[in-house]
Amino acid sequence: MTWLKSVTHTAMEKAAPSIDLEFAEKLREQFGTPLYILFEEVVAAKSSSWEAINQPVHLSYATKANPTLEVLRWFADRGWSLDVASEGELRAALTAGVSAADCRFHGNAKLQSELEFALGAGIGEIIADNMEELEMIASCVGGQTAMPRLALRVAPGVNPETNAKISTGGAASKFGFSWPEGEVIPAWELATELGLQPSGLHAHIGSQIIDLQASKESAETLGQIAAEVESRFPHALKSVNFGGGLGVANGVPSPKEYMLASLETFPRKDLEFGFEPGRSMVADAGKTLYSVAAIKRRQGKLLVSVDGGLSDNPRPALYGAKYDVEPLRKSAQTESADIFGRHCETDLLFEDIQVPTDLEIGDLLLVHGTGAYNATMASNYNRFPRPAQVFLRSSGEVQLIQRRETYQDMFAREILPR
Ligand SMILES: Cc1ncc(COP(=O)(O)O)c(C=O)c1O
Numbered sequence: 001m002t003w004l005k006s007v008t009h010t011a012m013e014k015a016a017p018s019i020d021l022e023f024a025e026k027l028r029e030q031f032g033t034p035l036y037i038l039f040e041e042v043v044a045a046k047s048s049s050w051e052a053i054n055q056p057v058h059l060s061y062a063t064k065a066n067p068t069l070e071v072l073r074w075f076a077d078r079g080w081s082l083d084v085a086s087e088g089e090l091r092a093a094l095t096a097g098v099s100a101a102d103c104r105f106h107g108n109a110k111l112q113s114e115l116e117f118a119l120g121a122g123i124g125e126i127i128a129d130n131m132e133e134l135e136m137i138a139s140c141v142g143g144q145t146a147m148p149r150l151a152l153r154v155a156p157g158v159n160p161e162t163n164a165k166i167s168t169g170g171a172a173s174k175f176g177f178s179w180p181e182g183e184v185i186p187a188w189e190l191a192t193e194l195g196l197q198p199s200g201l202h203a204h205i206g207s208q209i210i211d212l213q214a215s216k217e218s219a220e221t222l223g224q225i226a227a228e229v230e231s232r233f234p235h236a237l238k239s240v241n242f243g244g245g246l247g248v249a250n251g252v253p254s255p256k257e258y259m260l261a262s263l264e265t266f267p268r269k270d271l272e273f274g275f276e277p278g279r280s281m282v283a284d285a286g287k288t289l290y291s292v293a294a295i296k297r298r299q300g301k302l303l304v305s306v307d308g309g310l311s312d313n314p315r316p317a318l319y320g321a322k323y324d325v326e327p328l329r330k331s332a333q334t335e336s337a338d339i340f341g342r343h344c345e346t347d348l349l350f351e352d353i354q355v356p357t358d359l360e361i362g363d364l365l366l367v368h369g370t371g372a373y374n375a376t377m378a379s380n381y382n383r384f385p386r387p388a389q390v391f392l393r394s395s396g397e398v399q400l401i402q403r404r405e406t407y408q409d410m411f412a413r414e415i416l417p418r
Pocket of ligand 1: 062064065083106204206207208243244245246276277278279280
Protein backbone atom coordinates (compact mmCIF):
# COMPACT_ATOMS: atom_id res chain seq x y z
CA MET A 1 0.00 0.00 0.00
CA THR A 2 1.30 3.50 -0.78
CA TRP A 3 0.04 6.73 0.66
CA LEU A 4 1.33 9.51 -1.57
CA LYS A 5 -1.77 9.82 -3.74
CA SER A 6 -4.03 9.88 -0.71
CA VAL A 7 -2.89 13.02 1.00
CA THR A 8 -3.60 16.70 0.95
CA HIS A 9 -0.30 18.49 1.27
CA THR A 10 -0.10 21.52 3.47
CA ALA A 11 3.02 23.45 4.44
CA MET A 12 5.30 20.55 5.32
CA GLU A 13 7.29 22.67 7.76
CA LYS A 14 4.28 23.26 9.94
CA ALA A 15 1.97 20.31 9.72
CA ALA A 16 1.71 16.84 8.33
CA PRO A 17 -0.40 16.32 5.25
CA SER A 18 -3.84 15.00 5.93
CA ILE A 19 -5.08 11.66 4.62
CA ASP A 20 -8.28 10.96 2.76
CA LEU A 21 -11.15 8.72 3.83
CA GLU A 22 -10.40 5.94 1.35
CA PHE A 23 -6.81 5.61 2.48
CA ALA A 24 -7.81 5.83 6.15
CA GLU A 25 -10.29 2.98 5.59
CA LYS A 26 -7.46 0.89 4.13
CA LEU A 27 -5.24 1.66 7.10
CA ARG A 28 -8.02 0.62 9.46
CA GLU A 29 -8.61 -2.58 7.54
CA GLN A 30 -4.95 -3.52 7.70
CA PHE A 31 -3.85 -2.23 11.10
CA GLY A 32 -7.00 -1.48 13.12
CA THR A 33 -7.76 1.62 15.19
CA PRO A 34 -6.63 3.44 17.26
CA LEU A 35 -3.60 3.75 15.00
CA TYR A 36 -0.59 6.05 15.29
CA ILE A 37 0.53 7.39 11.90
CA LEU A 38 3.91 9.06 11.49
CA PHE A 39 4.86 11.01 8.34
CA GLU A 40 8.55 10.71 7.46
CA GLU A 41 8.35 13.77 5.23
CA VAL A 42 7.44 15.93 8.19
CA VAL A 43 10.13 14.50 10.50
CA ALA A 44 12.61 15.19 7.68
CA ALA A 45 11.32 18.76 7.22
CA LYS A 46 11.58 19.40 10.96
CA SER A 47 15.11 17.99 11.07
CA SER A 48 16.14 20.14 8.12
CA SER A 49 14.87 23.25 9.82
CA TRP A 50 17.02 22.53 12.91
CA GLU A 51 20.00 21.69 10.71
CA ALA A 52 19.59 24.89 8.69
CA ILE A 53 21.36 27.03 11.27
CA ASN A 54 24.52 28.31 9.68
CA GLN A 55 26.91 27.39 12.42
CA PRO A 56 28.07 24.11 13.89
CA VAL A 57 25.74 22.93 16.65
CA HIS A 58 25.42 19.43 18.04
CA LEU A 59 21.87 18.10 17.59
CA SER A 60 20.48 15.31 19.73
CA TYR A 61 16.99 13.83 19.42
CA ALA A 62 15.24 13.50 22.80
CA THR A 63 14.30 9.82 22.64
CA LYS A 64 11.46 10.16 25.16
CA ALA A 65 9.28 12.07 22.67
CA ASN A 66 8.88 8.93 20.52
CA PRO A 67 11.27 6.09 21.35
CA THR A 68 10.08 3.65 18.69
CA LEU A 69 13.15 1.78 17.42
CA GLU A 70 12.72 2.83 13.82
CA VAL A 71 12.43 6.48 14.84
CA LEU A 72 15.67 6.23 16.84
CA ARG A 73 17.41 4.57 13.92
CA TRP A 74 16.07 7.26 11.60
CA PHE A 75 17.62 10.08 13.65
CA ALA A 76 20.91 8.22 14.10
CA ASP A 77 21.12 7.59 10.34
CA ARG A 78 20.67 11.31 9.84
CA GLY A 79 23.68 11.96 12.05
CA TRP A 80 21.89 13.06 15.21
CA SER A 81 22.94 11.73 18.59
CA LEU A 82 20.29 10.50 21.02
CA ASP A 83 19.40 11.90 24.42
CA VAL A 84 18.38 8.95 26.59
CA ALA A 85 16.93 9.28 30.08
CA SER A 86 16.92 5.71 31.34
CA GLU A 87 18.55 2.34 30.80
CA GLY A 88 15.43 1.40 28.85
CA GLU A 89 15.87 4.29 26.42
CA LEU A 90 19.56 3.44 26.05
CA ARG A 91 18.71 -0.20 25.40
CA ALA A 92 16.14 0.92 22.81
CA ALA A 93 18.87 2.92 21.06
CA LEU A 94 21.26 -0.05 21.14
CA THR A 95 18.55 -2.39 19.89
CA ALA A 96 17.93 0.02 17.02
CA GLY A 97 21.61 -0.34 16.11
CA VAL A 98 22.72 3.04 17.46
CA SER A 99 26.15 3.08 19.08
CA ALA A 100 26.25 3.95 22.80
CA ALA A 101 28.96 6.45 21.91
CA ASP A 102 26.24 8.41 20.10
CA CYS A 103 24.00 8.50 23.18
CA ARG A 104 23.92 11.06 25.98
CA PHE A 105 22.61 9.89 29.35
CA HIS A 106 20.21 12.09 31.34
CA GLY A 107 18.13 11.54 34.45
CA ASN A 108 17.56 13.15 37.82
CA ALA A 109 17.85 9.92 39.79
CA LYS A 110 19.99 7.54 37.78
CA LEU A 111 20.49 4.18 39.42
CA GLN A 112 23.92 2.69 40.06
CA SER A 113 22.93 -0.28 37.90
CA GLU A 114 21.96 2.06 35.05
CA LEU A 115 25.27 3.91 35.28
CA GLU A 116 27.15 0.61 35.26
CA PHE A 117 25.22 -0.50 32.20
CA ALA A 118 25.73 2.81 30.38
CA LEU A 119 29.45 2.94 31.15
CA GLY A 120 29.88 -0.71 30.22
CA ALA A 121 28.13 -0.08 26.90
CA GLY A 122 30.45 2.87 26.15
CA ILE A 123 28.02 5.77 26.60
CA GLY A 124 29.19 8.94 24.85
CA GLU A 125 28.26 11.47 27.51
CA ILE A 126 26.73 11.55 30.97
CA ILE A 127 24.84 14.62 32.08
CA ALA A 128 25.25 14.38 35.85
CA ASP A 129 22.45 15.58 38.04
CA ASN A 130 23.58 15.46 41.67
CA MET A 131 26.58 14.96 44.01
CA GLU A 132 25.72 11.35 44.83
CA GLU A 133 25.61 10.57 41.14
CA LEU A 134 29.12 11.99 40.70
CA GLU A 135 30.35 9.63 43.44
CA MET A 136 28.51 6.73 41.79
CA ILE A 137 30.04 7.48 38.40
CA ALA A 138 33.50 7.63 39.97
CA SER A 139 32.97 4.29 41.69
CA CYS A 140 31.72 2.71 38.44
CA VAL A 141 34.53 4.11 36.33
CA GLY A 142 37.22 2.64 38.62
CA GLY A 143 39.91 1.11 36.45
CA GLN A 144 37.98 1.74 33.23
CA THR A 145 40.07 3.83 30.89
CA ALA A 146 37.38 5.30 28.62
CA MET A 147 35.60 7.87 30.74
CA PRO A 148 32.74 9.44 28.76
CA ARG A 149 32.31 13.15 28.46
CA LEU A 150 30.76 14.59 31.59
CA ALA A 151 28.45 17.59 31.72
CA LEU A 152 26.65 19.04 34.72
CA ARG A 153 22.91 19.57 34.50
CA VAL A 154 22.17 22.99 35.90
CA ALA A 155 18.90 24.47 37.15
CA PRO A 156 19.51 28.13 36.30
CA GLY A 157 16.54 29.44 38.30
CA VAL A 158 14.45 30.36 35.26
CA ASN A 159 10.72 29.70 34.99
CA PRO A 160 9.43 29.71 31.42
CA GLU A 161 5.78 30.34 30.72
CA THR A 162 4.58 26.78 30.40
CA ASN A 163 2.58 24.15 32.27
CA ALA A 164 4.05 23.76 35.78
CA LYS A 165 4.35 19.99 35.19
CA ILE A 166 6.88 20.53 32.40
CA SER A 167 8.80 23.47 33.89
CA THR A 168 12.21 22.12 34.92
CA GLY A 169 14.70 24.98 35.30
CA GLY A 170 13.32 26.94 38.27
CA ALA A 171 15.05 27.48 41.61
CA ALA A 172 12.84 24.80 43.21
CA SER A 173 13.36 22.26 40.43
CA LYS A 174 14.26 18.65 41.24
CA PHE A 175 16.57 18.62 38.21
CA GLY A 176 20.28 19.24 38.26
CA PHE A 177 22.61 21.38 40.32
CA SER A 178 20.86 24.53 41.43
CA TRP A 179 22.66 27.73 40.50
CA PRO A 180 20.58 29.89 42.89
CA GLU A 181 21.40 27.47 45.75
CA GLY A 182 25.10 27.63 44.94
CA GLU A 183 25.53 23.97 43.98
CA VAL A 184 27.18 24.24 40.57
CA ILE A 185 30.75 25.21 41.45
CA PRO A 186 31.01 22.70 44.33
CA ALA A 187 29.74 20.03 41.91
CA TRP A 188 32.38 20.97 39.34
CA GLU A 189 35.00 20.85 42.12
CA LEU A 190 33.86 17.43 43.28
CA ALA A 191 33.75 16.04 39.74
CA THR A 192 37.29 17.33 39.18
CA GLU A 193 38.56 15.88 42.47
CA LEU A 194 37.01 12.54 41.51
CA GLY A 195 38.96 12.62 38.25
CA LEU A 196 35.82 12.80 36.10
CA GLN A 197 37.10 15.74 34.02
CA PRO A 198 33.84 17.68 33.70
CA SER A 199 33.74 19.55 30.43
CA GLY A 200 30.12 20.60 29.82
CA LEU A 201 27.20 22.57 31.18
CA HIS A 202 23.61 21.70 30.39
CA ALA A 203 20.26 23.35 31.10
CA HIS A 204 16.80 22.26 29.96
CA ILE A 205 14.31 24.71 31.43
CA GLY A 206 11.12 23.01 30.30
CA SER A 207 8.90 21.92 27.46
CA GLN A 208 6.32 23.58 25.21
CA ILE A 209 8.34 26.79 25.34
CA ILE A 210 7.23 29.53 23.02
CA ASP A 211 8.73 32.40 24.94
CA LEU A 212 12.27 33.23 23.87
CA GLN A 213 12.75 35.49 26.88
CA ALA A 214 13.11 32.48 29.20
CA SER A 215 15.65 30.87 26.84
CA LYS A 216 17.64 34.11 26.82
CA GLU A 217 17.57 34.33 30.61
CA SER A 218 18.77 30.75 30.85
CA ALA A 219 21.60 31.40 28.36
CA GLU A 220 22.57 34.53 30.26
CA THR A 221 22.78 32.59 33.52
CA LEU A 222 24.74 29.83 31.81
CA GLY A 223 27.11 32.58 30.67
CA GLN A 224 27.66 33.65 34.29
CA ILE A 225 28.20 30.04 35.32
CA ALA A 226 30.65 29.50 32.45
CA ALA A 227 32.63 32.58 33.53
CA GLU A 228 32.81 31.30 37.10
CA VAL A 229 33.89 27.83 35.94
CA GLU A 230 36.51 29.39 33.64
CA SER A 231 37.97 31.53 36.42
CA ARG A 232 38.39 28.50 38.69
CA PHE A 233 39.15 25.79 36.12
CA PRO A 234 40.71 27.52 33.12
CA HIS A 235 40.00 25.81 29.77
CA ALA A 236 38.06 22.94 31.36
CA LEU A 237 34.73 23.99 29.89
CA LYS A 238 34.32 22.76 26.33
CA SER A 239 30.57 22.56 25.67
CA VAL A 240 27.21 24.04 26.57
CA ASN A 241 23.90 22.35 25.81
CA PHE A 242 20.72 24.43 25.94
CA GLY A 243 18.34 21.43 26.10
CA GLY A 244 15.16 20.91 24.11
CA GLY A 245 11.82 22.47 24.84
CA LEU A 246 10.68 24.25 21.69
CA GLY A 247 6.88 24.16 21.73
CA VAL A 248 4.48 23.19 19.00
CA ALA A 249 1.59 25.56 18.34
CA ASN A 250 0.73 28.23 15.84
CA GLY A 251 3.15 31.11 15.99
CA VAL A 252 5.98 29.35 17.85
CA PRO A 253 9.49 30.58 17.03
CA SER A 254 11.33 28.67 14.30
CA PRO A 255 14.11 26.31 15.40
CA LYS A 256 16.59 28.86 14.06
CA GLU A 257 15.08 31.69 16.13
CA TYR A 258 14.95 29.37 19.11
CA MET A 259 18.61 28.39 18.82
CA LEU A 260 19.79 31.92 18.06
CA ALA A 261 18.06 33.25 21.19
CA SER A 262 20.44 31.13 23.28
CA LEU A 263 23.51 31.26 21.05
CA GLU A 264 23.47 35.03 20.66
CA THR A 265 22.81 35.64 24.35
CA PHE A 266 25.51 33.29 25.61
CA PRO A 267 28.62 35.48 25.86
CA ARG A 268 31.26 33.07 24.55
CA LYS A 269 31.45 31.77 21.00
CA ASP A 270 34.46 29.47 21.32
CA LEU A 271 32.70 26.40 22.77
CA GLU A 272 30.74 23.49 21.29
CA PHE A 273 27.00 24.20 21.52
CA GLY A 274 24.14 21.73 21.49
CA PHE A 275 20.36 21.34 21.57
CA GLU A 276 18.20 18.28 22.17
CA PRO A 277 14.67 18.79 20.83
CA GLY A 278 12.05 16.07 21.19
CA ARG A 279 8.48 17.29 20.82
CA SER A 280 9.17 19.76 18.02
CA MET A 281 10.76 16.97 15.91
CA VAL A 282 7.86 14.56 15.90
CA ALA A 283 4.65 16.10 17.30
CA ASP A 284 3.36 17.53 14.02
CA ALA A 285 4.54 14.45 12.13
CA GLY A 286 2.11 12.18 13.97
CA LYS A 287 -1.62 11.59 13.87
CA THR A 288 -3.97 9.20 15.57
CA LEU A 289 -6.79 7.50 13.69
CA TYR A 290 -9.82 6.56 15.79
CA SER A 291 -13.16 4.95 15.00
CA VAL A 292 -16.27 6.40 16.56
CA ALA A 293 -17.57 3.84 19.07
CA ALA A 294 -20.56 5.53 20.73
CA ILE A 295 -22.72 8.61 20.20
CA LYS A 296 -25.08 10.21 22.71
CA ARG A 297 -26.90 13.48 23.11
CA ARG A 298 -27.00 15.06 26.56
CA GLN A 299 -28.76 18.33 27.27
CA GLY A 300 -28.62 19.09 23.56
CA LYS A 301 -24.85 18.46 23.28
CA LEU A 302 -23.40 15.72 21.11
CA LEU A 303 -21.09 13.38 23.05
CA VAL A 304 -18.92 11.13 20.92
CA SER A 305 -16.76 8.31 22.29
CA VAL A 306 -13.90 6.85 20.26
CA ASP A 307 -12.26 3.44 20.48
CA GLY A 308 -9.25 4.71 22.43
CA GLY A 309 -8.66 7.33 25.08
CA LEU A 310 -6.22 8.25 27.79
CA SER A 311 -4.42 4.92 27.40
CA ASP A 312 -3.18 6.03 23.96
CA ASN A 313 -3.10 9.77 24.70
CA PRO A 314 -2.92 10.78 28.37
CA ARG A 315 -1.91 14.36 27.56
CA PRO A 316 -5.39 15.97 27.64
CA ALA A 317 -5.86 14.51 31.15
CA LEU A 318 -2.31 15.32 32.28
CA TYR A 319 -1.79 18.80 30.90
CA GLY A 320 -5.09 19.87 29.38
CA ALA A 321 -3.38 19.45 26.00
CA LYS A 322 -5.41 20.56 22.97
CA TYR A 323 -5.49 18.91 19.55
CA ASP A 324 -7.06 19.53 16.14
CA VAL A 325 -9.50 16.79 15.22
CA GLU A 326 -10.73 16.10 11.69
CA PRO A 327 -13.71 13.87 10.91
CA LEU A 328 -12.71 12.13 7.67
CA ARG A 329 -16.22 11.73 6.24
CA LYS A 330 -17.14 15.24 5.17
CA SER A 331 -20.63 16.65 5.47
CA ALA A 332 -22.20 20.02 4.65
CA GLN A 333 -23.92 20.10 8.03
CA THR A 334 -21.75 20.03 11.11
CA GLU A 335 -22.21 20.62 14.80
CA SER A 336 -20.05 20.87 17.86
CA ALA A 337 -19.30 17.69 19.82
CA ASP A 338 -17.16 16.73 22.78
CA ILE A 339 -15.00 13.69 22.07
CA PHE A 340 -14.38 11.19 24.86
CA GLY A 341 -12.26 8.11 25.29
CA ARG A 342 -13.69 4.83 26.56
CA HIS A 343 -11.90 4.68 29.88
CA CYS A 344 -13.47 4.73 33.30
CA GLU A 345 -12.84 8.42 33.96
CA THR A 346 -14.70 11.16 32.16
CA ASP A 347 -11.76 10.80 29.74
CA LEU A 348 -12.67 13.96 27.86
CA LEU A 349 -10.15 14.11 25.03
CA PHE A 350 -11.18 16.94 22.71
CA GLU A 351 -13.74 19.68 23.31
CA ASP A 352 -15.98 21.48 20.86
CA ILE A 353 -15.02 19.63 17.71
CA GLN A 354 -17.07 20.20 14.55
CA VAL A 355 -18.40 16.84 13.37
CA PRO A 356 -21.02 15.90 10.76
CA THR A 357 -24.51 16.18 12.21
CA ASP A 358 -25.19 12.68 10.88
CA LEU A 359 -22.03 11.22 12.48
CA GLU A 360 -22.25 7.44 12.73
CA ILE A 361 -20.63 4.65 14.70
CA GLY A 362 -17.56 3.55 12.76
CA ASP A 363 -16.84 6.99 11.28
CA LEU A 364 -13.15 7.80 11.30
CA LEU A 365 -11.66 10.72 13.23
CA LEU A 366 -8.12 11.86 12.60
CA VAL A 367 -6.34 13.68 15.42
CA HIS A 368 -3.44 15.86 14.34
CA GLY A 369 -0.19 16.52 16.17
CA THR A 370 0.00 13.34 18.26
CA GLY A 371 3.51 12.29 17.23
CA ALA A 372 5.16 13.28 20.52
CA TYR A 373 4.51 11.94 24.01
CA ASN A 374 1.59 9.74 22.88
CA ALA A 375 2.90 6.30 21.82
CA THR A 376 5.60 6.68 24.47
CA MET A 377 3.13 7.44 27.27
CA ALA A 378 0.58 4.81 26.23
CA SER A 379 -0.56 2.35 28.87
CA ASN A 380 -2.69 -0.76 29.26
CA TYR A 381 -5.22 0.97 31.47
CA ASN A 382 -8.50 -0.94 31.42
CA ARG A 383 -6.48 -3.69 29.71
CA PHE A 384 -6.43 -1.89 26.38
CA PRO A 385 -3.74 -3.22 24.03
CA ARG A 386 -1.45 -0.38 22.94
CA PRO A 387 -2.00 0.76 19.33
CA ALA A 388 0.08 -0.05 16.29
CA GLN A 389 2.23 2.61 14.67
CA VAL A 390 2.84 3.04 10.95
CA PHE A 391 5.53 5.11 9.27
CA LEU A 392 4.47 6.70 5.97
CA ARG A 393 7.76 6.90 4.16
CA SER A 394 8.65 9.72 1.80
CA SER A 395 8.88 7.04 -0.92
CA GLY A 396 5.15 6.42 -0.52
CA GLU A 397 5.57 3.12 1.29
CA VAL A 398 3.49 2.38 4.39
CA GLN A 399 5.61 0.55 6.97
CA LEU A 400 4.38 -1.00 10.19
CA ILE A 401 7.00 -0.01 12.79
CA GLN A 402 5.17 -1.13 15.93
CA ARG A 403 2.50 -3.81 15.85
CA ARG A 404 -0.61 -3.60 17.97
CA GLU A 405 -0.09 -5.16 21.38
CA THR A 406 -1.76 -8.51 21.85
CA TYR A 407 -3.52 -9.77 24.95
CA GLN A 408 -0.78 -12.42 25.15
CA ASP A 409 1.84 -9.62 25.28
CA MET A 410 -0.12 -8.00 28.04
CA PHE A 411 -0.44 -11.07 30.21
CA ALA A 412 3.01 -12.47 29.47
CA ARG A 413 4.68 -11.08 32.56
CA GLU A 414 1.95 -11.93 35.01
CA ILE A 415 1.97 -14.88 37.39
CA LEU A 416 -0.96 -16.60 38.99
CA PRO A 417 0.60 -18.09 42.15
CA ARG A 418 -0.87 -21.61 42.33
C1 LIG B 1 16.82 16.94 29.52
C2 LIG B 1 15.79 17.03 28.46
N1 LIG B 1 16.17 17.35 27.21
C3 LIG B 1 15.29 17.42 26.20
C4 LIG B 1 13.94 17.20 26.43
C5 LIG B 1 13.00 17.30 25.27
O1 LIG B 1 12.09 18.31 25.45
P1 LIG B 1 11.03 18.65 24.31
O2 LIG B 1 10.36 17.39 23.94
O3 LIG B 1 10.13 19.63 24.93
O4 LIG B 1 11.82 19.24 23.16
C6 LIG B 1 13.50 16.89 27.72
C7 LIG B 1 12.06 16.67 27.98
O5 LIG B 1 11.62 16.28 29.01
C8 LIG B 1 14.44 16.80 28.76
O6 LIG B 1 14.08 16.50 30.00
